[in-house]
Amino acid sequence: MSDQHETPDPREAHSGAHHAAADVPEDDAPRQAWATGGTVLAGVLLLLQGVFGFLQGIAGIADNTVYAGLGDYAFKMSVTSWGWIHLFLGVLVAITGWCILTGQTWAKATGVGLAAVAVILNFMWLPYLPLWALLNIALGIFVIWALCTERPDAPTL
Template identity: 45%
Template sequence: MTATPTAHPDTARMAWATGLTAFAAVMLTIAGVLDIFRGIMGIAQDDVFVATRDYVFRLDLAGWGWIHLILGILAVIVGIGLFQMATWARVAGVVIAGFLILANFLSLPYYPVWSVVAIAISGFIIWALCVARPEEPLEEPPASAGATPRAL
């Protein structure tokens, strides 16, 4: 009776890393597209946003719109790079997601619920890009002790 072979731990780790990178790519692309729409709404001075007085980080609504539009475009570009498993895209993805967190924190008074959701999404993107390392070389499986090829 033979035992069924199990997946090699490195193969499982590579599958996990690829899956997390794909998750980050999808989420960063979605966050980028939503930020593009949010930027367009801010530039158009849509009535969706709440005007808050006496906020420390006060910018014109169009200014916030341009910031979100630019970050959204960059996020989509980096998300596409993540689909290709590019190392530059992993680094840029962490940086862009960090900037998205800052921009959403600073725009909390203008759109509070979505800002908190976007901060959480960006946090998951950073986590997925930092925890998975698909570019690490796979190690050779350890040879079993005392195993020598048998002659027939």
């Protein structure tokens, strides 16, 4: 048996170089990179969703017959009412998306809340534009996932 103790490499101990990637477990690094990229995409999607919602709202306000309903529905409202809802929500969502892209920490929590509201409202909007509403529901769920999975304290690659 040997009395030798394993000593750390002095070049590593005194170099002062610290690699953030070394702190991330190998199996966690790709997931964190994906989540961080997802957060940027979530900001872009919120910004685009907000602009489209704003335009959708203007169309509904301008002409009450621009969207045709698919029959009776439990959440039936006038298209003008839906237009105002989409207009205001669109402005809030676009501003929040922009703030996420500029790094505002409060915007992530707000983005999750607004995306949840948008998912619910798009479910209620299904009879007017079913494919668009389903696409917005899917995008809203992705935005919620992306904003909830990013860990700001995790090192970036």
